């Protein structure tokens with residue numbers, strides 16, 4: 001049976017750090033479903049549809065990665081998909097507390113779903129969607145930290161005159 005991992009997150013927006021984890025994950029699993037949480041109580045910069053579009057474009061050269069959305073409990077979604085594991089990226093020690101809490105809660109909720117952590121490449125250790133959004137909002141150049149489609153969409157969000165004709 002082919003192994004499937006769920007890579008969940010907000011992906012607001014997807015960064016090169018996320019793509020690095022997906023690439024590493026595909027060396028361990030046959031398929032990865034990148035699952036974007038639909039969380040009506042949060043106000044993301046990009047709508048769910050925009051995040052799906054950007055991820056699909058960024059993953060067009062990864063035939064074994066697909067994009068989906070989910071709401072409710074992650075472990076329920078993972079079980080419904082018959083996933084072997086939940087995949088999460090770990091950057092620095094600062095990620096550890098939250099990730100540990102999330103993984104243990106998920107295990108408490110469903111003992112059959114394992115969480116697998118992968119370390120991002122060193123070059124992405126300081127990046128996150130939030131810091132990239134903050135830099136971009138003040139006109140900072142983030143081109144080398146995000147896929148080209150995200151770079152373009154960030155420019156359009158924060159500098160509407162950069163929108164294509």
Ligand code: PNS
Pocket residue numbers: 008009010011037072073074075102105106
């Ligand atoms: O990219 P993020 O925001 O760090 O991703 C967090 C995410 C989506 C993985 C997490 O919030 C999640 O799984 N939410 C769904 C609800 C859930 O199952 N929460 C964990 C147990 S209470």
